[in-house]
Amino acid sequence: MPLLMNWLESLTYDIKAGGQCVRNASPLSTCTACKESCEKNAIIIEKSGVQIVKEQCNGCGLCIPSCPVQAIEGLSPNRKTIGDTLVLGEDLQPTKYELFHFYKKGIRTIAIPKGGSEMQILIDETNEILEKINTNLFQVVTGPVHDLKGQTRLSRRDFFSKLAKDGKNLALSTVTPAKWRFDQDKFKRAGMFEGWAFFQVHLDSEKCTLCETCFRLCPGKVFMTNGSLLVIDTGNCxxxxxCMDVCRDNALRVKPDLQRALELVATFLPLSCQKCSCDFLSWEDTDICPICQGSGQHSLS
Ligand code: SF4
Ligand code: SF4
Ligand code: SF4
Known part of the structure; x- marks a missing residue:
């Protein structure tokens, strides 16, 4: 009996923000992506981190693809697809990254409700990015779902094998513990389109004091040091x-702009301070670390 109870309990779950939320990495984080995506105002951002108000959350999963670091654990919105068509309803507007996920799964047409102007704008923005990659764009159709293509006639044999497959999928999607089906990781932005970076990362060496705070805190490991080389791998962003939130020198700019992924390389000097003996990094040869010079700051991590 306890086994049965445990299994029944495992079929449901509460959406929650996990440990990799960037707000847990630094109190200076200003990320509000999950909160902005929630149509039920069920997400509260406090000093202690991100809280989901159970009473208000309907489990729609919209917040899941919106999180840049896949920190919201749960199941993403249950979308309807017919053949290569994604059918969107009046509510639960997807993010670009959710649409990219469907694109990668072979979806090429999106059906939107009549008058779905916000969805049309989103699809246009998504298509602008796909155009840069030089690949086919999403086609948009409007109108009732039953008018759509995709209702292909199946042979008797195909019909029964599809029935068996659908039955198996249905069983797997309803009787397996919810945690086994959590799917936040499929919305990882880095590497979604191989060789492309969704964001441009610019580090201003005139302002950067090489305090290393962003190097250590960046969840994408975009900044890597090797000997006296700093490599900025934009494809991982x-x-x-x-990084912008924690940089007190205002030396970083990250902006959404699809570009070929780049490895930007800069050279620095690993030095030892003659005054306090601490090891530090500098763009140029100097005896005194930025902290002793009074112009630097202590690392936050
Ligand atoms: S699952 Fe839906 S309702 Fe719940 S917090 Fe996320 S976006 Fe809000
Ligand atoms: S979107 Fe993700 S990283 Fe940002 S505050 Fe929400 S849970 Fe944290
Ligand atoms: S470089 Fe990109 S992944 Fe790293 S902290 Fe900055 S924005 Fe986040």
Whole structure:
């Protein structure tokens, strides 16, 4: 009996923000992506982190693809597809990244309700990005779902094998523990289109004091040091903005702009301070670390 109870309990779950939320990495984070996506105002951002108000959350999953670091754990919106068509309803407007996920799964047409102007704008923005990649764009159709293509006639044999497959999928999607079906990771932005970066990362070496705070906190490991080389791998950036939030020198700019992924390389000097003996990094040869010079700051991590 306890086994049955445990299994029944495992079929449901509460949406929650997990440990990799960038707000847990630094109190300076300004990320509000999940809160902005929630149509039920069920997300509260407090000093202690992101809280989901159970009484208001309907489990729609809209917040899941919106999080740049996949910190919201749960199941993304249950979307309807017919053949290569994604059918969107009046509510639960997807994010671009959710549409990209469907694109990668072979969806090429999006059916939107009549008058769905916001969805049309979103699809236009998504298509602008697809155009840069030089690939087919989403086609948009409007109108009732039953008018759509995709109701292909199946042979008797195909019909029964589809029935068996659908039955298996239905069973898997209803009787397996919810946690086994959590799907936030499929919305990872880095590497979604191989060789492309969704964000441009610019580090201003005139302003940067090489305090390393962003190097350590960046969840995408965009900044890598090797000997005296700093490599900025733009393809790993997820657009979380944490680097800009924590940089007290205002030396970083991250902006959404699809470009070929780049490895930007800069050279620095690993030095030892003659005054306090601490090791530090500098763009040029100097005896005194930025902290002793009074112009630098202590690392936050
Ligand atoms: S699942 Fe839906 S209602 Fe619940 S917090 Fe996320 S967006 Fe809001
Ligand atoms: S979107 Fe993700 S990273 Fe940003 S505050 Fe919400 S849970 Fe944290
Ligand atoms: S470079 Fe900045 S915006 Fe990009 S993943 Fe790292 S911390 Fe986030």
């Amino acid at each position: 997820n657009g979380c903005s944490l």
